Amino acid sequence: MTKRIHFTAEDLARTRVATTLGVAAETLDSIKRLRAGDSTPAFHRWRTAVGAESAGSLREQAGPLLALMPDRGPQIDMASLAGDATDIDEAVDHLLAAPRALVRLEVEYLDIHPPHRAWAGLLADGDRAARLELAEALRACHRAAVAPYWQQMHAHLTSVRTDYVHTMAEGGVERLLETVGTPLVRWRPPVLEVRHPCESDIHLRGRGLIVVPTVFSSQQAEVLHSPVDEEQPPVLALPTVGGRAHGSALWISRGPAERSLEDLMGRTRAAVLAAAADGCSTTELARSLGISPATASQHASVLRKAALITTRRDGKAVLHMTTRLGAALLASTTPGFGP
Template structure:
């Protein structure tokens, strides 16, 4: 029993690997994972910490996203790689869309009684959005820079596969236990045992490396602008262990000591540029977890202050630290 994705030449030409992790994908899988006991070495410390930090209201989200089965589309119907944009898009979901998606889920499994009040209770709906953001912060927020770094390394490995062996090698390295390429069809063994066919019809496929999706592939045939498929963001690397130590290293990064001077987000932007000289504005936004417009604004302030330089290459802005910026970071870690 396999899920089959059919490719044309046009589909292969448009198939790509996501430039960064997708918050919608990682959070959906993380909510499921926190309710399980699987992968205790890899996720055990993260799971214990998350369960301690989650407020009782988080039960709202756990009720909507169960360990198995479909979750409401409005909680993940976006392919933006900015956590800030993702959370804003979810919060702006029309109540009619919320009602329609929950009705679809209710056809498959029982939902708590409070769900029926969402369409008419604005205060309850606002509580749901606040809780969604709280769940993101506790499950992913502190780990996000590490997840971004892991996915960047994984993407580079997959691009090397394409250069050296073409699309066939790319597909072969995604998830050998569950994904098999027999041109022109990609065969996927789903955890659910789903047997179905997806014809891409010229749209191509978005391949999404996932830290939390370390085992079973997830296919979203309705994603826009193109269907997507997740695969483990491990490649040839050792698994990223989400430990308490990893969490602490994020909480005590150099940006923290500069926050009083520059502000928390702007300090994080300066650190990100120093660690990734020549990064684009979008890469910067993804690393820090802000919208591209916000990243551009912070970069402008840092450039005016003489802490970074920006070079234009076609339609891209490439940011690098100046000696003054590096000196300021060095003083912040003393």
């Protein structure tokens, strides 16, 4: 099925790109991945680090948030309630200050499980205690699933947005629409077709479109609308971490041991070594770490000369992999890289 986004010339002129849906939306999507038992290789290290806690104390702490994420039908839109803030404190402030009418709109159509309906009703009616419980649940989920990796995630998202901007600068908005999100998105002027479980048509009517990269969103593009302001442009959220394991560099939590590795070889070079643990190309290195391909290639060359990685051809690209020595160094200094 397909969602079709209909553009006019005015919509093309008003289309822009943003860096992130916000830390709150990424937190919600991270919990969706944990609940779904997602097996995407790129998220393996993250699941390993977070999974044990999510099965115990996190599940209890996240209760109010999980109540608004029913198995069937729509789920709560945290981007709408908490905004696109990149700081969790700011996101919580937005959540606590969200208009009561907006909260009601977000809650009243959810298929809430019977044990949680009374609490959800209080939330929809503006009960302060219920909203504080939701805010604390969001904080708990962020603390466990996102906070240790947010710096790397934000660098990755910034790098992807920079790519979008360069594409627009060189070929205009239509060039961006032709290349972004393939194969999930297809540009057939003047319609952008988005692969989606629901069939629908969206007419922008001069509002334009906001294109936003994401980390934790499911492997499909999402089109998001403001439930209270029809004049706001829709948002096209695009997943940027694919099925291969090249997202590993995103999941490096900086503990004391890791900082010692950074002291030894430099932060970026340590991240390049970690990213190569599961194999990645120079382009994938550059994107996941927010550096240029030339810089990524230079760091890879140094690590190769030190016998910490190997490099081989993989079609038109080159694939970097840690050697036994490199893997041993990572295992001894970085949590989660052991056998």
